[in-house]
Amino acid sequence: MTKESIVQQLSPVGEEEIPVLPIEIMVEILSRLPIKALCKFRCVSKPWLSLISDPLLAKSHLKKTIRNDLLYYQRKRVIISSYNLYSLEYESIGKDGRFDENLVALELDYPLKDKPNGLAEFLPLKEDDEFAVIMNQDLQFCEIERNWVDILGSCNGLVCISPYEDTLYLFNPSTRESRRIPDTPSGLPANGYCVFGFGFDFVNDDYKVVRLGCGTVSVYSLRTDSWRMVCHFPYYDNVRKSGVLLNGAIHWMTCYGDGADLKCVVAAFSLEKEVFLEMLAPNIVKYSFEFVLGVLNGCLCVLHNHHQMHDDFWVMTEYGVGESWTKLTLSLSYNCMKPLCLVQNGEALLQVDGKLLLYNLENDSYRYLVVDGIPAEDGFDANTYLETLVSPNSFCWT
Structure with missing residues (x-):
C-alpha cells in the first residue's frame, strides 16, 4: 500500500473542506503518542493498522524517544522475571520524592507463559487409581507452576528471553509481539553451557x-x-553471564594466558564488524570469574560476583580507556549487584541481592523499594x- 493510498483511505468521506494531512505530518504526530494509545488506534481501520x-x-x-529526555523517562520500563514476567513504570520510581508509595x-x-513444568509426566497415573487421585492433587500446583524466564538482553524495546530450556524469543513487552529464534543448526556446536548477548x-x-x-x-541475524x-572464542570458555550491550558491542569479562601470564580483559564483540576488541x-x-559487568548511565561497570560481601565497584568513565576505571565505595555491602538505570532525580536504581533499591551517589544514602505483585520470597x-513499536517480525527478508 502506497503513502497516497493510505492518506486517501484515512480522509473523511464527503468532507473535502477538511484538509488532508501529508503522511510525513501524520507520522510526526503519531510518533509523539504513547504505545498504549497507538495499539488501540490499530483497531480503527485497516489503513490505520x-x-x-x-x-x-x-x-x-524510537528516535523521538531516545532524543527527548521527557519522552525517554515516560517510555522507560523495568522488566522483572520471577517465574513470570512483570513490567514496572520507570517514570514513577523516585519521582517528586514519592518513596512512601509502593510500586x-x-x-x-509472553510466549510459553502457561507451559507447565512437566513434573507430572514422570508418573504414569490413571484416573481410576486412588493413589493417582492423591498424587494428582499434590502435583496440581507443580503442573501449573511456570518455568523461570531468563532475560538475556534488551535493545530498542525488544527483549531477548528464554521462557523454556533451549528456547529463545525476541519479545516486545509493549505490543506483545514475539518471534521465536530458530534452534541452533546441526552444523554448529550445540552441546555444553552457552551464554548470550543481544543488541542492534x-x-x-x-x-x-x-x-x-x-x-x-x-x-543470529533477525x-x-x-x-x-x-569465529572461535579467543579467550577461556569460562563465561557464565549474559553479555552487556553498550556502544554497539556485547561485553564479557574473560581472560587468557596461564600462570603469571594470566590476563583478565573486557572482551567487546562488535555487532557491526563481528570481531572482538579488548x-x-x-x-x-585477578580472576575473571569473580567479576561481572554492568552498565550505569552509559558507563561500563565491573562488580564483584564470587559470593562474598563487598561494598565497592568500578566505573569506566571514558569508554575504551582502561586508565579511566574509577572505584566507587558504597555505604552498603552486597553479595550480588546489578545496576539498572538512573531515575529522574539522578539516583541509581540497583538490583541488590534480590531486592530493588535507590542509591544516591552524591550523599551515599539508599532506600529499598517495595514492589507489589511480585513473589519476593523466590528472588x-x-x-x-x-516502550516502542519495533516489531520482531518486520525485519526479516526471508
Missing part, C-alpha cells in the same frame, strides 16, 4: 543475538532469520526496556 505497523513509524517513534508491577503476557547493529540495520559456547561464537558461526580490566581483577532478575 497499516500506518501504525509501518517500520518507518516505529523508527520515527505496582504489571503482569505481562546500527550500520547494517539488524538485530543480532550472539551465542558463546563450546569455544565458538555464533550470531534480517536473515538464521544462525551462522563467526579493554583493560581494573587492576583489582528475581531485572532489566530495563523502552
